[in-house]
Amino acid sequence: MLQDQERWNQLQEAWARYKEAVGAGGNPQALYQEMVWPHLLELWRHAPPVSPERMVFRASLHTLGTSPEATALAILGTGAQEVYVLHTEESRRFLERLRQDTGVMIYPIEIGKSDVTAIYREVRKLLERYPEEPVALDVTSGTKAMSAGLAAAGFFFRRFFPKVKVVYVDNEDYDVALRRPRAGSEKLIVLPDPHEVGGEVDWLFASELYGKEDFAGAASYFNRLVGATGNQAYTLYQNLAEMYRAWRALDFKEAARKAESLLEALRKNVWLQHPLNRHFQRLEGQASLLKGARDLLTTGDLGNRRGVLGVAATLLHQSGRLADRDQTTLAALYAYRALELLLQERLRRYGRLAEAPELSPEEREALQGELGRILPGEEVPRVREKLGLLEVLAFLRVLGDPLLASWNVRDLQGLAGVLKARNQALLVHGLQVPSARQVEQVAGLARKLLQDLQREVGLQPDLEAIPLPR
Structure with a gap:
């Protein structure tokens, strides 16, 4: 000292x-x-004076203009093991002076004075070389395009390489008469990352992921915001994202728990002005739907029509999202299960269960005949003790179900072919991938049943995520 x-x-x-x-x-x-x-x-x-404190860097990347003094100070201030310098054809002549002033080995990289793309490329190469080690990007010197490009690259890649830092040499006292900083007033500034200042950037990332329905990623950013800002209001957004994550994963028990916890928090005086309270009624409706779905999965009671509605609507919603992403194999499984569940619920209205239908001889004969109409030209399968999806559908027509009885037999014949293809699907028993048309056939029939159940229950399920405030 x-x-x-x-x-x-x-x-x-x-x-x-x-x-x-x-x-x-x-x-x-x-x-x-x-x-x-x-x-x-x-x-x-x-x-070297460094603010807020001196750091140890594995590598540093500097821009070099026609005034090399500040770059030399930045090299000494970062003290990196490896030093890379972006220079233009014009500033190449100062490289040897940099080596002499700093006494370090310099790796020069020549670029055009406005070639921001080259800067992005070089930054990425350096960060990929040292993904887990601190790297300094010095924007003090060079052209405006070079400095701006390097800073932009640093803050963007910070999202993927958290140890990168943007630095520059500043001064606290400028001598106007001499037109240069007073010697000794210079210091290296390590710029705070936008993620660390107020949380605005993390909020943008969280909102982006939330909008893309990456609810797990959004919840992680909301959790970071709580730690970075100390603002507990972000815990409610985290809770909301975790609710939707569980819901989309069909974890109705966890989703219902998160929904109830969120509503309980929003009822407290401290959160009455929270932006999510504007959507309290919607959240209540979604919580009620999730509770019904949770209870259905817990008890297996198909008489819980609200629960059937919640589960079936979720399955169809997810099937549609998967189909939009051309994931037809998964979309088919979701749509098939929704159709099966809705048919089982209708059978329950007649006091029957698919796994134990207790058919009378007359009903068995009538069911055999109905299956013959749906499967013309094929050997009619023997009616089993437990009814499959197509058998449940046919039996409901036998029982006089008004909606099923109104369906055209030709449509049901097409469905029979789709269900046969389903059993040969890659994720079931075979090696085939269902087509988008086949998925839509199953989903279309399921939607008709769902709409009828909605009228019966008097409930329009709300499955869309609550929007975040801008």
């Missing part, structure tokens, strides 16, 4: 002599290089 103070004192004395010499008519640039610069370099080699 004593030696550092001595170096500081020597620098201030040199600066005072320099001002006198310039005042006496000497050449400012030549005198600075002779009288001040060696002392400033000596100070920065041993104790």
